Amino acid sequence: MINQILPFLSVAMASLSEEVLLVVKRVRQRKQDGTLYLMAERIAWGPEGKDRFTVSHLYADIRCQKISPDGKAKIQLQLVLHTGESTTFHFSNESTALKDRDVAKELLQQLLPKFKKKANKELEEKNRMLQEDPVLFQLYKDLVVSQVISAEEFWANRLSLNSVEHSLSNNNKQEVGISAAFLADIRPQTDGCNGLRYNLTTDIIESIFRTYPTVKQKYAENVPHNMTEKEFWTRFFQSHYFHRDRINTGLQDIFSECAKEDEKGLKSMVTQGVKNPMVDLLSLEDKTLDEGYGTATVPTTSNSSNKSLRENSNSAIIKRFNHHSAMVLAAGLRKAEAPSDQASETSSTDGNSRDSDLFQPPLKKVKLQEAIEYDDLQGDSVRKTISLNLKKSDRYSHGPIPLQSQHYSTSQDIINSISIIQHEMRSYKPRLTQVMSSSAASSAITALSPGGVLMQGGGQQTINQLVPTDVQSELKHLYTAAGELLRHFWSCFPVSTPFLEEKVVKMKSNLEKFQMTKLRPFQEKIQRQYLSTNLTGHLEEMLQAAYNKFQAWQTRRMMRKT
Amino acid sequence: MKLNIDGLLVYFPYDYIYPEQYSYMLELKRTLDAKGHGVLEMPSGTGKTISLLSLIVAYQKAYPLEVTKLVYCSRTVPEIEKVVEELRKLMDYYTKQTEAKNDFLALALSSRKNLCIHPEVSALRFGKEVDGKCHSLTASYIRAQHHSNPSQPVCQFYEEFDAVGRQVPIPPGIYNLDDLKDFGRRKGWCPYFLARYAILHANIVVYSYHYLLDPKIADLVSKELAKKSVVVFDEAHNIDNVCIDSMSVNITRRTLDRCQTNVETLQNTISRIKETDAAKLREEYSRLVEGLKEANVARETDMYLSNPVLPDEILQEAVPGSIRTAEHFVGFMKRFLEYLKARLRIHHVVQESAPQFLKDIYEKVCIDRKPLRFCAERLRSLLRTLEIADIADFSAITLISHFATLVSTYSKGFTIIIEPFEDRTPTIANPVLHFSCMDPSIAIKPVFGRFQSVIITSGTLSPLDIYPRILDFRPVTVASFTMTLARTCLCPLIVGRGNDQVAMTSKFETREDFAVIRNYGNLLLEMSAIVPDGIVAFFTSYIYMENIVASWYEQGILENIQRNKLIFIETQDAAETSMALEKYQEACENGRGAILLSVARGKVSEGIDFVHHYGRAVIMFGVPYVYTQSRILKARLEYLRDQFQIRENDFLTFDAMRHAAQCVGRAIRGKTDYGLMIFADKRYARADKRGKLPRWIQEHLTDGSLNLTIDETVQLGKHFLRQMAQPFRQEDQLGLSLLTLEQLQSEDMLQKIAQIAQQA
Secondary structure, X not given: OOOOOOOOOOOOOOOOOOOEEEEEEEEEEOOEEEEEEEEOXXXXXXXXXXXXXXXXXXXXXXXXEEEOOXXXXXXXXXXXXXXXXXXXXEEOOOOOHHHHHHHHHHHHHHHHHHHHXXXXXHHHHHHHHHHHOHHHHHHHHHHHHOOOOOHHHHHHHHHHHHHHHHHXXXXXXXXXXXXXXXXXXXXXXXOOOOOEEOOOOHHHHHHHHHHOHHXXXXXXXXXXXXXXXXXXXXXXXXXXXXXXXXXXXXXXXXXXXXXXXXXXXXXXXXXHOOOOHHHOHHHOXXXXXXXXXXXXXXXXXXXXXXOOHHHHHHHHHHHHHHHHHHHHHHHHHHHHHHHHHHHHHHHHHOOOOOHHHHHOOOXXXXXXXXXXXXOOOOOOOOOOOOOOOOOOHHHHHHOOOOOOHHHOOOHHHHHHHHHHHHHHHHOOOOOHHHOOOHHHHHHHHHHHOOOOOOOOOOOOOOHHHHOOHXXXXXXXXXXXXXXXXXXXXXXXXXXXXXXXXXXXXXXXHHHHHHHHHHHHHHHHHHHHOOOOHHHHHHHHHHHHHHHXXXXXXXXHHHHHHO | OEEEEOOEEEEOOOOOEOHHHHHHHHHHHHHHHOOOEEEEEOOOOOOHHHHHHHHHHHHHHHOOOOOOEEEEEEOEHHHHHHHHHHHHXXXXXXXXXXXXXXXXXXXXXXXXXXXXXXXXXXXXXXHHHHHHXXXXXXXXXXXXXXXXXXXXXXXXXXXXXXXXXXXXXXXXXXXXXXXXXXXXXXXXXXXXXXXXXXXXXXXXXXXXXXXXXXXXXXXXXXXOOOOOEEEEEOOHHHHXXXXXXXXXXEEEHHHHHHHHHHHHHHHHHHHHHHHXXXXXXXXXXXXXXXXXXXXXXXXXXXXXXXXXXXXXXXXXXXXXXXXXXXHHHHHHHHHHHHHHHHHXXXXXXXXXXXXXXXXXXXXXXXXXXXXXHOHHHHHHHHHHHOOOOOHXXXXXHHHHHHXXXXXXXXXXXXXXXXXXXXXXXXXXEEEEEXXXXXXXXHHHHHHHXXXXXXXXXXXXXXXXXXXXXXXXXXXXXEEEEOOOOOOOOEEEEEEOEOOOOOEOOOOOOOOOOHHHHHHHHHHHHHHHHHOOOEEEEEEOOHHHHHXXXXXXXXXXXXXXXXXXXXXXXXXXXXXXXXXXXXXXXXXHHOOOOEEEEEEOOOHXXXXXXXXXXXXXXXXXXXXXXXXXXXXXXXXXXXXXXXXXXXXXXXXXXXXXXXXXXXXXXXXXXXXXXXXXXXXXXXXXXXXXXXXXXXXXXXOOOXXXXXXXXXXXXXXXXXXXXXXXXXXXXXXXXXXXXXXXXXXXXXXXXXXXXXXXXXXX
């Protein structure tokens, strides 16, 4: 298929050596002949005879690719970017144009989804973080928008911080179910010349595969070797398997086997019977009338020969819908079941065996009880209890053990001290001869009351009383921004790699930049407003500490170098 | 709580009570006091069963000599089990309150299939197979053979039971089917025969209708039940059909062919036995000369339930000489069989009465009426004598013999219709002889005659007066109870038009109309978008559903519905439908939502409840009239008109409406439940239809919701569902639709309660 893979071919004109997956010659772009390169992370095109790319797109930037319909004179491939721009390549090699285009298309088809997901996920994640966290958003505005640090730097250790949790949430992410109408979503369009065109997306294909594993198997068996993907899907839509109301099965139809498999699956589902005895129609009747009794006419199911074709096809439709719904439901549940199994397994390993299951009454009993229960007639006394599910039962019964238990006073101590106090209180006798005069006492109280002599001044007034709110909020922003930058700065220590070295230098200059562009103007502003310059003292101290550290590090490095 | 019902102390195992339950118990008490029969209609989900049980058990405890036994008949196995569980709850409450040891014996009885614990036999899948296999292990002569030849297999559980089980009474308690099995396993006794034996002295027996109504089984199981029993038929809205079914016989060419082989087998066996053991046949002969006198003696003591197949007068007589010897009887059966074969060789439909048939058979093959009447008894005796192991093989000849006895016994209430082909396929010969019972009172008459109180109850018995008429009995109480509601949790709507104003109806002339089918589809589509979780839709017949589903498929309506919900469809195969049902519930459970397309009169509509989220809306597409072109139905309608003065149309509408009510009633199973009930046919708006709905549905059908378009329905439905989705607490109900003991005792509440019951 892809016969032009040239692994690890370094291309002279590219600045870095990249893995080139495909080279297609004689591709025109904007009426210029040139060569198309598909590399590991980007697609590029360079005009003939030049040693640079005039077009280069990262795969992550590409939203989709479009191809010109078969039969058109020009064989083209269009790339639509996320920005809305598009680039069109025209394959102009007469003999192999179509083949070239298809090879490129298929390779792109495989590559794009990988990058698409990655790019989208990252963007989404960043977006989500900014939306959820207003502080972060402010920080982003302060640092990135005002170009103190670049966006990449900003995210560099943000995302890594979250990556743990991120990957966790990714693992547990709920599997998206399958729309029941996914087959209906494939609206065939007439192409104007007695044909139908089906538009398939990767989502639909995945739905089909998940719902009908047999089709997936067929695909795996046939597609690369016996037929092209397109041919496979064409046959799929032509087969009776898709149009299930058709009954006659052509022998050459590769899907007739699928249909048989499905039939078998349905049969086995039916013979397995149902778990819930309340819906088992077979055992509903206690005593059925023997054959030959009763007025109801016996349904003539045995002899299908006298059923008309239409009736047969009708019942085929009904069967199909039941089967389809069951499969869709099962596909949705399949994923959900797997982790729950795991969970119960893990719980059984940590000492808490699954013995709770043993106490559970059989399904039938539960269903019966459910059926006869009138919850509104019952008083509140019988509330349903939820059984406690313990992962580690010893933790529950003992609780966390304090690290320094000797610092805690025991209850005996407390009781003792209380009794001592009580004892002292009982034997307390005021020495009235040595008390203060009442006038002195009252003046002392006034002095200590709010507004009194002793309560004034002292600089104890809080900032929020002294400083106007706009300055306050600005100060807050400064603090967070400075905190963020300092965090970046300090995270570089100990400086062990050249990368960190580079970063620490950059961060220091960032800090200085911050001091110049942000902190200074703020200081001047509050000076103009005759407010205490003390406000930024702490910030400056923090910055100074960082500078000191940097200085120390630099001198040490110098010494080591010399 | 402890209640005072008209001077009777009733223990009620809940802290609260619905007003209608109190009212229901009052009426029930009156019926028992009068020792008469009653017809009581109370909506499902209002705790009918527990009210019944509480009162009757209290009555039994207070007047042990007046009422000795409660026979509770229900329809399906799960329902039987539910009743027993409720009873267990009641009895637990008794022991807790009185602190006396429970001395009540209550048990459920079901067929061998549900009770067998024999490892091989119980593994069989179909009831018939289990019965046959059981018979081949427990028949008396098999066991006799086992005595002389120990290698002959017998059922160990039955042997054990037979040896000791009868002497030791089963300890008092509540035995559900599973409890019986457990008990049987512990003791090593056969639970089925244990239960059959124990019902004679049990205080409460719960089993299926058939054990009382089907003469073939009633004769075996229920004939010794005491006269002073109270019999309850729960979910009795279909009781007339059960009666009719148990008395009707269909004979096809296949039946006759199988009967032919049966006769040949009998003949061979007889000639073989004649060579080896002629004494056995002679013994049988002399027993037959004695006649059925023994049975007669038993009947005079009034201990046996009379068998409608075997009327009294024939017990006086000995078996007629012409069929007394085995060969003669087989010859007789052969002649009868040939006659039937000849009758089936026809090209046009024949309908005749039983006397006409008897006259014809006498003229053609000289078969008298009298020996025909003894056919069933004579065959039974012969099969016993010949030691036929597998009775199931002889179902064909048994059927023919039953037919012979029935046709010669009843001159009225039956009709014989011979059809050469099915109406739908006139080119394919498939002759059927329908011997059809038209009078449900024949099968139920012995029950009414024998037991002192028979209570017929259900959620849907409207119009109430029709049941006493078609079952031919005189009730002392006839009452319908409404459902008191703190919030209107049911919302019946009649959709008469589509958005294009085309009338929606399943009337025969327009049912294939494209616009009607499309409008039905649109209705379902719109509802699927607004109703959460489950929707159940009922069609009038299976064929109609198939056609509609096919055209919805072609029009792409189903695809659009699939965008909202998964679709499951009832099929004619019960196992397949069970699976679809389970998946449907699963889809409702996990929040995906689903639609179940089903058929009125089908198994789903009769036996499955759609509580809470399993059914937030029920849509009834069309009026579920029975197939009116059937000759059997026509004959029955004629009979009803002549005998009971019930007009054809009245009966048909009654029948359709009770099924419609059953279908829509499936969704409401209690006061905390809620659901839309959508009647999609403009004919429901007519007074004659609407008036036949149960009172508790009719009450909520406002004049404004009689002829809605789809859009209006959607609007009303949305509003209703939004309101119902609000939290609903017990306090909201208290004092209105839920009472404490104090509230119940207040004067004006008692007055209000008196209005709940509406005497018909």
